[in-house]
Ligand SMILES: Nc1ncnc2c1ncn2[C@@H]1O[C@H](COP(=O)(O)OP(=O)(O)O)[C@@H](O)[C@H]1O
Ligand code: SF4
Ligand code: SF4
């Protein structure tokens with residue numbers, strides 16, 4: 001076990017290092033010069049030189065990289081140049097990450113809360129009326145882009161029926177947890193729509209396959225109700241693909257969350273990412289990329305760790 | 318319910334099957350897996366069902382306890398266990414029998430135990446549902462049962478997942494689940510196929526012992542004539558969905574009536590026969606159950622077949638030599654003849 | 658009757674395995690699946706190899722064909738050491754050593770036609786004349802009882818297990834092999850089909866002068882096909898002897914236990930019934946001395962201290978046990994009514 005964790009951690013660090021180096025390099029290929037963006041109208045050759053020297057942009061690539069790496073490892077993420085000039089990046093992250101993570105997690109909770117019971121309901125009669133109906137609904141939902149889902153949901157839930165707070169109602173969790181959750185609910189719902197169809201499909205298919213297994217007949221012969229068999233015997237061995245899919249989905253939610261954050265004026269993380277790309281805010285962008293990488297890889301680690309717990313047949317390599 | 322009678326002979330028969338047919342609708346057409354089967358099993362007896370793969374052994378045994386999923390399946394005839402009708406009754410009625418009165422043991426304990434639940438929980442679940450035991454009592458009884466089926470350090474093993482146990486041990490766990498609620502009727506479907514001989518002997522001994530203790534009635538489905546010979550009181554031989562010969566075990570092996578049964582016996586290598594003894598094989602393959610041949614289904618492979626066999630299907634009749642020896646053949650062997 | 662097809666040619670070993678060791682896994686948790694196995698297979702002979710699952714039978718077979726690397730020991734085939742050949746050199750020898758598996762359907766490529774599957778060895782070994790190839794393929798398919806005209810253009814999934822096993826036999830025979838290693842090749846078949854395949858194999862063996870290593874867990878099948886039988890337990894051989902002698906007078910307690918656990922399709926035959934307790938221990942941590950001692954009813958201190966080597970105690974009958982069973986002991990004779 002200790003060896004397993006150690007091996008995973010080493011792999012984790014290596015991946016993070018590779019990503020940092022790659023992104024450090026790719027970022028500098030982005031169109032747009034950070035100095036021009038930073039100085040704007042006050043641009044002069046001297047000012048530019050002074051700024052470059054101040055932030056180290058006058059040094060060679062590797063010198064820049066290792067300076068950054070050293071700073072980051074000692075906990076110094078630096079300052080934003082252009083998005084919110086002279087604000088510590090750590091402060092930006094600690095403010096903007098929570099709403100985004102909250103929305104992402106909430107969206108997966110919603111997606112699972114719908115797709116799991118839906119799968120359990122339809123597999124009683126595969127390809128029956130209910131199954132086909134749910135399939136059609138899921139697929140139609142899947143094809144609704146977040147760009148449309150957010151305004152439509154806003155229109156219904158905030159404007160027409162007024163059950164959720166509308167755009168620009170953002171408060172942080174510490175200020176008002178209930179309101180905060182209600183604000184996050186709408187973007188989470190909008191984003192969950194995209195994950196729903198996938199989760200449903202994976203779970204439904206695996207459950208149908210597992211329903212053919214002898215252990216289902218065995219469970220029947222024990223006198224268990226169909227309901228109990230589905231929930232207690234079939235669901236867990238069928239959720240391996242589902243869990244993997246949840247893990248992979250979370251990383252891909254960033255674009256959808258950006259749309260929601262912009263539309264609903266939520267001061268989230270994805271807004272910072274897009275702004276940092278836009279303004280060539282190297283320091284902030286690098287920090288954002290590393291944060292995303294950290295989250296995505298951590299989730300993979302957690303998923304890999306959970307799989308053998310969910311299904312003991314899966315060996316921990 | 319139905320079919321409860323007070324006549325002693327009937328009451329003695331715990332299982333009564335009459336004209337039972339099970340048909341599946343398949344893309345190729347309707348497939349009759351069990352064709353007009355009638356049989357009875359007396360309380361405390363064991364009936365072996367033998368035949369090649371695909372002959373309908375599993376479908377028959379599962380039909381008798383109502384365990385086949387109802388989709389794309391059609392059943393006619395009747396089967397009763399302890400007077401309770403099985404065929405065509407609501408799922409709710411069957412739930413009352415399953416686990417408590419009838420239980421089943423499967424061939425492959427790896428696939429027949431839920432892979433994601435601890436084996437102790439799988440035993441306890443049955444006790445809690447059927448006997449309404451408390452969580453704590455069920456847990457303790459589960460460990461008792463594991464000990465009873467000969468699993469060393471049962472407290473520890475109860476917490477294991479099926480894949481952490483050996484094949485023989487998994488089969489013992491399955492037996493523990495089956496006997497947990499004290500059933501009266503047990504269906505064991507190839508319980509030792511795939512196990513090594515020494516483990517097979519252990520498992521069969523265990524089943525025999527448990528049956529004796531509880532006067533358990535059993536159907537033992539197997540393709541192994543050796544297992545049938547030593548572990549059953551009666552044998553039914555199945556071919557293409559029908560019972561083609563049925564007799565008390567000793568009687569059957571002493572004078573086989575049906576050419577198919579003889580074929581099976583003669584093609585089985587024997588440990589007590591000299592090395593290089595030539596095996597006589599049955600040429601060809603069992604018929605397609607979607608398009609069964611008219612007449613005797615075995616005729617295309619039977620070396621005794623005559624014209625009559627190809628047109629007229631023989632029905633299962635009692636032999637003049639022994640009224641308990643039934644066969645379905647126009648030209649039986651070993652001096653058997655149909656009782657009029 | 659016993660040893661009836663022992664011919665003259667049986668005096669020279671075609672295959673000679675000496676102290677074969679096969680190790681799986683990393684250095685730290687290495688498992689000796691085969692832990693020093695030695696035997697000869699004579700030209701024209703069928704040697705049966707029995708034992709329970711996981712005892713190392715398949716690994717032995719695979720190591721003979723160099724499909725598994727031996728950690729040590731030697732495999733001499735027709736006078737040539739196979740373990741020291743390069744993979745390229747081995748490929749040219751493989752023609753003479755063919756292997757047949759338990760699951761014929763999955764061992765045939767599902768996307769190739771039967772005639773191409775059977776012709777494959779010929780193409781690999783450079784038979785470029787297509788007409789000659791077709792003729793040979795047709796001949797071999799007929800030989801195994803498959804009509805080449807009907808079957809040639811079809812795919813494996815259209816055939817039953819028994820037919821696929823026939824096709825596998827045809828494919829191995831076109832290579833004109835000398836040794837067939839059959840690993841559980843009839844285990845998944847129904848008795849009626851099993852008998853067909855056993856009979857076919859017996860005929861082909863005679864006709865093509867084949868030598869067979871027949872690996873199976875079914876004692877009755879092994880006895881039926883083999884001239885001599887080797888019994889394996891936890892990576893080592895326990896006993897090796899002429900089939901009828903070994904089954905009638907086993908010398909090793911494990912052989913006896915196996916035999917007494919076997920069943921006979923006859924309610925009148927009562928085999929001595931001494932059930933072996935427990936299951937084989939893990940090969941990761943085999944018992945010291947005799948590997949069977951943890952389950953052996955006759956085990957003594959010496960058994961824990963000293964590894965019993967295979968030695969001949971009766972003509973042609975070897976046993977690896979410090980205290981072999983008495984030779985007057987009869988486990989399975991001719992049954993009273995056989
Ligand atoms: N590729 C492998 N890696 C690790 N262990 C293996 C492998 N193949 C077989 N083994 C182990 O080697 C032992 C012998 O296996 P095998 O040769 O398959 O025995 P048998 O043929 O008697 O079933 C078993 O314990 C098995 O688990
Ligand atoms: S009825 Fe005819 S074909 Fe059928 S088993 Fe009897 S002899 Fe053979
Ligand atoms: S050497 Fe000892 S332990 Fe091993 S088989 Fe012989 S008597 Fe038994």
Ligand SMILES: [Mg+2]
Nearest residue numbers: 710711714715
């Ligand atoms: Mg094997």
